[in-house]
Amino acid sequence: MAAGNHSTVTEFILAGLTDKPELHLVLFLFFLGTYVVTVVGNLGMITLIVLSSHLHVPMYYFLSNLSFVDLCQSTVITPKMLVNFLTEENTISYPECMTQLYHFIVFAIAECHMLSVMAYDCYVSICNPLLYNVTMSYQVCSWLVVEVCMMGLTVATAHTGCMLRVILCKATIINHYFCDFLPLLELSCSNTYINEVVLLCFSVFNILAPTLTIIGSYVSIIASILRIYSTEGRSKAFSTCSSHISAVTLFYGSLTFMYLRPSYISCMDQSKVSSLFYTIIVPMLNPLIYSLRNKDVKVAFNKIIEKRPFCIS
Known part of the structure; x- marks a missing residue:
């Protein structure tokens, strides 16, 4: 169905972060x-994990998928x-806007559930180390990643489908x-009303359910x-999960403030700042957090550098 059948607006203007032109170049x-x-x-994180055989374990398999989601987001x-x-x-045109909305939701939801999967992986590695290879087999890890992707696609399709039925005509900004x-x-x-109910239900499920999984795992x-x-031994066990705790705190903190705050404290300027964290800042920080605070990644990086196949004669 054509976009015009859904809305009298065919093109939007994005207000952006600021209305001060003198700040645009700096930003x-x-x-x-x-x-x-x-x-x-x-x-770099994805390439390092693919090239380093000793990183071919579930923890880094999930980390490579998280890096892919962050890059796409x-x-x-x-x-x-x-x-x-x-x-x-x-x-931005109406079709471009709906396409951006769809893909944003796909990768935001995928990150929510990928972080909870990584928390479960930490739980199994520390609390049930003898059963780790069985519990987190290649087949199980693959199915978990597929389920994360399917969750993102399902939620994005539901939200975007509901948005397509809404008539947008109050303004173009x-x-x-x-x-x-x-x-x-x-x-x-x-x-x-339907959009708000769907948003609330999915927000509660996709934020609270992974959060409870993460909290339960870390308890x-x-x-x-x-x-x-x-x-x-304590230090080694804690270092295994410290990077993940940092990533979870940054991502879920900003996401919860954006979508689960009461309506009476709604402020779009604050929402923009919150959105910056989980759409731009967190995807940049995650590989830094996991590389700077992870000895295995540092060792793998040093080995790749030492084995570089080029030289200047």
Whole structure:
């Protein structure tokens, strides 16, 4: 069905992060640098895991998938935002807006569940180490990743399908730097009750369910660590999950503030800042967190550098 059948608006203007033109160049350079670090960091992490045989274990298999999700998430948002900093009118067509919304939801939901899967992997490795190879077999890991992808696709299809039925005609300006669900609903001239119910249900499930999984996993992990008598053993066990804890705190903190806050404290300027964390900042920080705080990654990187096949004669 054509976009015009769903909405009287065929093109939107993205308000962006600021209405001060003098800041656009500074913001462009900052987010260009952020995107370059994101691409290099996540592609580097994926390449390192693929090339290093001793990283071919479930933990790094999930980490490579997380890096792929982060790379895609940032690519859905950042290039369009960079272009908008350099143009006078930050326009986006209706089909482009719906496409951006769909892919944003896919990768945001995938990251939610991938982080919970990684928490479960930490739980099994620390609390049931003797059964680790059986519990986290190649088949189990593959199915977990497939389920994460299917969850993202299902939620994105439901949200985007509900959005396509909404008539957007109040204005053409989206008060955000990308096509997000809540700013689009503000432009609706039709009843959005179904959209809000679907958003609330999926938000509760896709934020609270993984959060409870992560909390449950770490309660068991902490209990197991406390039963370890040696300081060295405790330190080693904690270092296994410390990077994941940092990534979870950053991602879920910003996501919860955006989608589960009460409506009476809604503020789009605060929402933009919150959105920046889980769409741009977190995808950049994740590979840095996992590389700087992980000895296995450092060792693998040093081995790759030592084995470089080129030299200058």
